[in-house]
Amino acid sequence: MAALYSSSSSSAATHCRSYSPPSSSSFYSASSSIRSGIKQRVRLAPVHKKHAVKSQAKPVPDVLMLDDQVAPKVTAPANSKVKSDNLKDSILYDALSKESSSIANLDSGGENSTVSITVVGASGDLAKKKIFPALFALYYEDCLPKHFTIFGYARSKMTDAELRTMVSKTLTCRIDKRENCSEKMEQFLNRCFYHSGQYDSKENFVELDKKLKELEGGRVANRLYYLSIPPNIFIDAVKCASSSASSANGWTRVIVEKPFGRDSESSAALTRSLKRYLDEDQIFRIDHYLGKELVENLSVLRFSNLIFEPLWSRQYIRNVQFLFSEDFGTEGRGGYFDNYGIIRDIMQNHLLQILALFAMETPVSLDAEDIRNEKVKVLRSMRPLLLEDVVVGQYKSHTKGDVTYPAYTDDKTVPKDSLTPTFAAAALFIDNARWDGVPFLMKAGKALHTKRAEIRVQFRHVPGNLYNRNFGTDLDQATNELVIRVQPDEAIYLKINNKVPGLGMRLDRSNLNLHYAARYSKEIPDAYERLLLDAIEGERRLFIRSDELDAAWALFTPLLKELEERRINPEYYPYGSRGPVGAHYLAAKHNVRWGDMGSEQ
Numbered sequence: 300m301a302a303l304y305s306s307s308s309s310s311a312a313t314h315c316r317s318y319s320p321p322s323s324s325s326f327y328s329a330s331s332s333i334r335s336g337i338k339q340r341v342r343l344a345p346v347h348k349k350h351a352v353k354s355q356a357k358p359v360p361d362v363l364m365l366d367d368q369v370a371p372k373v374t375a376p377a378n379s380k381v382k383s384d385n386l387k388d389s390i391l392y393d394a395l396s397k398e399s400s401s402i403a404n405l406d407s408g409g410e411n412s413t414v415s416i417t418v419v420g421a422s423g424d425l426a427k428k429k430i431f432p433a434l435f436a437l438y439y440e441d442c443l444p445k446h447f448t449i450f451g452y453a454r455s456k457m458t459d460a461e462l463r464t465m466v467s468k469t470l471t472c473r474i475d476k477r478e479n480c481s482e483k484m485e486q487f488l489n490r491c492f493y494h495s496g497q498y499d500s501k502e503n504f505v506e507l508d509k510k511l512k513e514l515e516g517g518r519v520a521n522r523l524y525y526l527s528i529p530p531n532i533f534i535d536a537v538k539c540a541s542s543s544a545s546s547a548n549g550w551t552r553v554i555v556e557k558p559f560g561r562d563s564e565s566s567a568a569l570t571r572s573l574k575r576y577l578d579e580d581q582i583f584r585i586d587h588y589l590g591k592e593l594v595e596n597l598s599v600l601r602f603s604n605l606i607f608e609p610l611w612s613r614q615y616i617r618n619v620q621f622l623f624s625e626d627f628g629t630e631g632r633g634g635y636f637d638n639y640g641i642i643r644d645i646m647q648n649h650l651l652q653i654l655a656l657f658a659m660e661t662p663v664s665l666d667a668e669d670i671r672n673e674k675v676k677v678l679r680s681m682r683p684l685l686l687e688d689v690v691v692g693q694y695k696s697h698t699k700g701d702v703t704y705p706a707y708t709d710d711k712t713v714p715k716d717s718l719t720p721t722f723a724a725a726a727l728f729i730d731n732a733r734w735d736g737v738p739f740l741m742k743a744g745k746a747l748h749t750k751r752a753e754i755r756v757q758f759r760h761v762p763g764n765l766y767n768r769n770f771g772t773d774l775d776q777a778t779n780e781l782v783i784r785v786q787p788d789e790a791i792y793l794k795i796n797n798k799v800p801g802l803g804m805r806l807d808r809s810n811l812n813l814h815y816a817a818r819y820s821k822e823i824p825d826a827y828e829r830l831l832l833d834a835i836e837g838e839r840r841l842f843i844r845s846d847e848l849d850a851a852w853a854l855f856t857p858l859l860k861e862l863e864e865r866r867i868n869p870e871y872y873p874y875g876s877r878g879p880v881g882a883h884y885l886a887a888k889h890n891v892r893w894g895d896m897g898s899e900q
C-alpha cells in the first residue's frame with residue numbers, strides 16, 4: 300500500500316514544490332520532508348462517509364487510489380449546499396476538510412481532470428498586478444496541472460486576444476530562468492480566455508459555464524474562482540457562479556479577497572451570505588501576508604529548531620513587535636482606503652495573522668485545521684484593544700528639496716476633513732499562561748521613511764550579567780533581539796553581544812545573519828503564487844477560517860467604533876517621516892523601545 304501512495308506523488312504540483320536546497324544544506328531536506336509529510340497524511344486520511352451523504356455524491360471508496368492513471372471517481376458537487384451548523388464540531392470539521400483535501404489532491408493533477416481558474420474582475424488592478432503574473436509564474440515552474448484553463452471575467456468588453464495582450468504586458472520572466480520565456484508566455488497566453496459579463500447576471504454566468512465546459516472537454520472539471528472585485532459585489536458574483544457556473548462533477552472553490560467586512564457585524568453578515576451559496580471549505584479567504592516566504596518560515600523556525608521554542612514565552616521574551624511601513628501614500632487607492640484606514644487595511648488582518656502564528660501553541664500536526672485551531676485559541680485569548688493603547692496618525696504634506704509630497708487629504712478621492720488613520724501603533728496582550736504580561740506591539744503606516752515589514756523579538760536582559768559594567772554597551776538596553784525581516788531583502792538575524800577582538804575587554808553588538816539573497820540563489824516566489832497553488836491543491840492552512848475572522852474582528856471592533864464615534868483626531872506626521880511621536884510614548888508606557896529605531900539594517 301505504501302508503494303502505491305508514493306508512486307502517486309508525480310503530479311505537477313508536487314514536483315514543482317520540491318525545491319532544491321543549496322548543496323551544503325541538510326536542513327532543507329528536513330523541511331521538504333515536512334511538506335511531503337503533510338501531503339502524505341492528508342492523502343492517507345480515510346474518506347469520511349458522511350461527506351458523501353451530505354454532498355449526495357456517489358459512494359466514495361474507503362481507500363483512495365492515487366495513481367494518476369486511475370480516474371478520480373467522485374468529488375463533492377460544488378453546488379451541494381452543506382449547512383454549516385454541524386461544522387462547529389471541530390472533529391467532524393477536521394475530517395471533512397482532510398477528506399476534501401484528499402479529493403482535491405486526487406482531482407487536480409491527473410490526466411482525467413482539469414482545473415479552470417476564473418479571475419472575476421480580470422480588468423482590475425489586482426488581477427493585472429498580481430493574479431495573472433502569479434499564474435504565469437506557476438505555469439513557468441510547471442506547477443499547474445496538465446489540463447488547465449484560465450478565464451478572465453469582467454464587465455469590460457474584451458476579446459480573448461485583447462485579454463492576452465493586456466495580460467502579456469504584466470508578465471515577467473524569472474531572473475534565474477529566462478530560457479524559453481517567450482515560448483512559455485505564448486503557451487500560457489493561449490490558455491487564457493475572456494468572457495464579458497455582469498457580476499449579477501445568471502445568464503452571463505451560464506454563458507461562461509458553457510465556454511468552460513467546452514474547454515474542459517468532458518474531464519472531471521474543477522473550478523476555482525478568484526473574486527478580484529470590490530467587496531460590495533462579492534455576493535452577487537458568488538451567487539451567480541455557484542448557481543450557474545459551478546462544477547457538476549468536480550470541486551468548486553472561491554478565493555475571496557479582503558476586506559472581509561469592516562467590523563464584526565459586517566464581517567459576520569458577509570460570512571452568512573457567502574455560506575448561503577458555499578460551504579466553508581469552498582471559501583478561501585486570502586491574506587497574502589500568509590503566503591510570504593518568511594511568514595511561512597516562522598513555524599519552521601520555531602518548531603524545527605531546538606533553541607527557539609524553549610525561549611518562546613514570557614519567561615525570556617520581553618516584548619514582540621510587528622512592524623509594517625510603506626514609503627508611499629495611498630496613491631490612487633484613497634477611495635478604497637478612506638473607508639477602511641490602516642487598522643483594518645493592515646493590522647486586523649496581516650499583522651494579526653502573523654501574531655497568531657508567532658504566538659500559537661504547537662499544533663497537533665501541520666494539517667490546516669490543527670494550525671487554524673491553534674491560531675483561533677490565541678486570538679480568543681487576546682484582550683480587545685483599548686483606545687489608551689493605540690496611537691493613530693495621518694500623513695501631511697512635506698517638502699524636501701524641490702519635491703513636495705502630498706498630504707493624505709490631497710488625494711482627490713479622499714474627503715478634505717477625513718480623520719482616517721494612515722498610521723497606527725498599538726499594544727496588544729495575550730492573556731494566557733505563555734504570554735501573560737508580554738506586550739505585543741504593532742506599528743503600521745503609509746508614507747513613512749522606509750518600506751519594510753518585520754517581526755522583532757526583544758529578549759529579557761541577562762540576569763546577574765557578569766558584563767553588566769560599563770564595557771562599552773548598556774547591556775540592559777542591548778538585550779538579544781531576533782529580527783525576521785519579511786520584506787524587502789528577506790533575512791533572519793539574531794543580535795548578540797560579543798567581545799571586540801583584541802587584548803582589552805570591550806563589548807560590541809553583532810548580527811548572526813541568515814540573509815536569504817546570500818544563502819539562496821533562487822528567487823523567492825511571490826505570495827500570490829503560493830496561495831493560488833494551495834487553493835488549487837485544496838491546502839487551506841494559509842487561508843482564514845470564519846472563526847479566526849470573527850475572533851480577529853472581536854479584538855478591533857470596539858476600538859474602531861470608538862475612534863469613529865468620538866471622531867478621534869489623528870496625530871499628523873510629515874510624509875516620509877518615522878511617524879507620530881505618540882508611538883514612542885505608547886511604547887515607553889509599556890517599557891519598550893521600538894526595535895526599528897536603531898541605525899542597523
Ligand SMILES: NC(=O)C1=CN([C@@H]2O[C@H](COP(=O)(O)OP(=O)(O)OC[C@H]3O[C@@H](n4cnc5c(N)ncnc54)[C@H](OP(=O)(O)O)[C@@H]3O)[C@@H](O)[C@H]2O)C=CC1
Pocket residue numbers: 420421422423424425426453454455498526527528529530532556557558635
Ligand atoms: N489592488 C490591490 O493592490 C489590492 C486589492 N485587494 C482587493 O482585491 C479586490 C480587487 O481589487 P482591485 O483590482 O484593486 O479593484 P478594482 O477597483 O481595480 O476593481 C476590479 C474590477 O472590478 C470591476 N469594478 C470596479 N468597480 C466596480 C463597481 N463599483 N461595480 C461593479 N464592478 C466594478 C471593474 O471591472 P469591470 O468594470 O471591467 O467590470 C474592475 O476592473 C478588492 O476587493 C480589493 O479590496 C486586496 C489587496 C490589494
Ligand SMILES: O=C1O[C@H](COP(=O)(O)O)[C@@H](O)[C@H](O)[C@H]1O
Pocket residue numbers: 587625644
Ligand atoms: O493588503 C494590502 O497590502 C499592501 C501591501 O502589500 P505588500 O505585499 O506590497 O507589502 C498595501 O499596500 C495595501 O494597502 C493593502 O491593502
